[in-house]
Amino acid sequence: xxxxxxxxxxxxxxxxxxxxxxxxxxxxxxxxxxxxxxxxxxxxxxxxxxxxxxxxxxxxxxxxxxxxxxxxxxxxxxxxxxxxxxxxxxxxxxxxxxxxxxxxxxxxxxxxxxxxxxxxxxxxxxxxxxxxxxxxxxxxxxxxxxxxxxxxxxxxxxxxxxxxxxxxxxxxxxxxxxxxxxxxxxxxxxxxxxxxxxxxxxxxxxxxxxxxxxxxxxxxxxxxxxxxxxxxxxxxxxxxxxxxxxxxxxxxxxxxxxxxxxxxxxxxxxxxxxxxxxxxxxxxxxxxxxxxxxxxxxxxxxxxxxxxxxxxxxxxxxxxxxxxxxxxxxxxxxxxxxxxxxxxxxxxxxxxxxxxxxxxxxxxxxxxxxxxxxxxxxxxxxxxxxxxxxxxxxxxxxxxxxxxxxxxxxxxxxxx
Amino acid sequence: xxxxxxxxxxxxxxxxxxxxxxxxxxxxxxxxxxxxxxxxxxxxxxxxxxxxxxxxxxxxxxxxxxxxxxxxxxxxxxxxxxxxxxxxxxxxxxx
Numbered sequence: 348x349x350x351x352x353x354x355x356x357x358x359x360x361x362x363x364x365x366x367x368x369x370x371x372x373x374x375x376x377x378x379x380x381x382x383x384x385x386x387x388x389x390x391x392x393x394x395x396x397x398x399x400x401x402x403x404x405x406x407x408x409x410x411x412x413x414x415x416x417x418x419x420x421x422x423x424x425x426x427x428x429x430x431x432x433x434x435x436x437x438x439x440x441x442x443x444x445x446x447x448x449x450x451x452x453x454x455x456x457x458x459x460x461x462x463x464x465x466x467x468x469x470x471x472x473x474x475x476x477x478x479x480x481x482x483x484x485x486x487x488x489x490x491x492x493x494x495x496x497x498x499x500x501x502x503x504x505x506x507x508x509x510x511x512x513x514x515x516x517x518x519x520x521x522x523x524x525x526x527x528x529x530x531x532x533x534x535x536x537x538x539x540x541x542x543x544x545x546x547x548x549x550x551x552x553x554x555x556x557x558x559x560x561x562x563x564x565x566x567x568x569x570x571x572x573x574x575x576x577x578x579x580x581x582x583x584x585x586x587x588x589x590x591x592x593x594x595x596x597x598x599x600x601x602x603x604x605x606x607x608x609x610x611x612x613x614x615x616x617x618x619x620x621x622x623x624x625x626x627x628x629x630x631x632x633x634x635x636x637x638x639x640x641x642x643x644x645x646x647x648x649x650x651x652x653x654x655x656x657x658x659x660x661x662x663x664x665x666x667x668x669x670x671x672x673x674x675x676x677x678x679x680x681x682x683x684x685x686x687x688x689x690x691x692x693x694x695x696x697x698x699x700x701x702x703x704x705x706x707x708x709x710x711x712x713x714x715x716x717x718x719x720x721x722x723x724x725x726x727x728x729x730x731x732x733x734x735x736x737x738x739x740x741x742x743x744x745x746x747x748x749x750x751x752x753x754x755x756x757x758x759x760x761x762x763x
Numbered sequence: 764x765x766x767x768x769x770x771x772x773x774x775x776x777x778x779x780x781x782x783x784x785x786x787x788x789x790x791x792x793x794x795x796x797x798x799x800x801x802x803x804x805x806x807x808x809x810x811x812x813x814x815x816x817x818x819x820x821x822x823x824x825x826x827x828x829x830x831x832x833x834x835x836x837x838x839x840x841x842x843x844x845x846x847x848x849x850x851x852x853x854x855x856x857x858x
Binding site: 585587588597598599600601645647648649650654656689745746758760 | 777781783803808811813816836837
């Protein structure tokens with residue numbers, strides 16, 4: 348069923364009895380062309396683009412829990428393409444362009460809102476750094492504006508501009524950045540993939556890989572063995588656990604990132620504001636809640652919850668830059684498990700095992716990358732060649748000395 | 764999390780800096796065969812276990828000792844804390 352305003356009126360006048368489920372609940376078949384492990388945003392996007400762009404529809408997406416139960420449901424919904432390095436920025440700009448056409452493309456309301464993202468700077472050298480980054484963004488076809496203090500003041504008059512330690516001297520503004528209704532992204536991709544014949548098999552945990560003579564021929568699951576010509580792992584957060592079934596060790600550690608939301612308030616934050624110097628970023632949801640977060644907790648964990656010292660650190664950051672939010676009451680806090688890679692950059696690549704592909708290492712930047720991740724992974728699976736924007740997102744880049752370290756902190760995942 | 768320091772008693776984990784897997788104690792030597800391969804694995808690859816993990820914590824805001832903490836990455840429960848120095852010596856190193 349195609350969703351439209353006309354459809355809403357028609358269904359409304361006929362008692363809303365005509366709506367059908369957005370996807371089927373199929374039993375797994377014995378064999379598929381491609382099995383995607385993980386029905387999160389990236390896995391479902393991969394299935395969608397495999398079917399839509401490459402005509403490969405004999406595809407199963409297997410999922411341990413329910414679809415969209417991982418980090419697509421636990422992030423802070425921000426989209427942006429304000430990276431710098433050549434291996435990264437064209438990829439994230441592809442993602443931004445896909446976001447811009449996504450709702451029309453998959454016929455689903457994902458509430459994409461390009462309300463802008465503002466990175467604050469506090470010193471001349473940091474401003475120089477932002478100028479360099481902004482120019483790198485422009486060269487990759489993205490948009491960027493370097494603002495002075497007055498420019499920031501026009502956007503966000505309530506910031507603490509004269510903070511003694513971090514006076515605000517300007518900012519980097521990407522107008523096309525913004526927020527998206529995160530769950531709807533998973534649902535839209537799931538519906539679009541299912542419509543084209545992809546089987547989304549929920550409550551089906553992969554318990555082993557079938558590998559013989561260096562070739563992966565399928566997976567063992569809690570619902571039986573399923574064979575496949577290609578197995579595509581897409582389980583960021585649990586990548587090391589799943590790839591260990593294939594005997595692989597990854598350049599990844601799992602860490603927890605916390606996020607917070609306050610009670611609903613009247614509009615006060617114009618877009619997304621990041622205060623990198625104080626480990627704090629914030630936006631306001633359409634319901635009015637302030638959605639904010641900071642750094643990862645900093646120790647390896649698979650628990651989807653963090654600890655209180657980080658909560659204190661994030662809230663101190665918020666109070667330093669935005670004292671007017673001090674009386675807002677926090678409603679909820681939660682944590683998601685991140686694949687923290689050794690250079691802060693993800694992987695979309697083949698492995699040394701035939702027929703086994705890997706997508707992961709998204710650190711805390713996976714949500715914004717969802718469309719491009721699916722697009723490039725589908726391209727790799729369908730053609731055997733990496734997409735032109737993802738040629739450097741390789742698993743062996745550390746061995747070759749080709750790391751893509753945006754932050755320049757080296758192989759220390761808890762500092763990215 | 765509270766880390767029960769062998770010398771100082773229970774301390775808040777916020778006093779510590781985290782490094783990662785305790786196997787980082789065992790740095791390869793540059794004169795071994797395939798040293799480049801060994802250093803690549805040492806520096807970049809991780810077991811990243813879900814469950815009991817031995818890991819290095821540095822007591823930066825305390826006595827500046829390195830500790831080997833055995834902690835469960837699923838529950839955050841800490842079951843054992845040793846001085847990294849003792850662990851390294853027990854494995855045959857001189858310090």
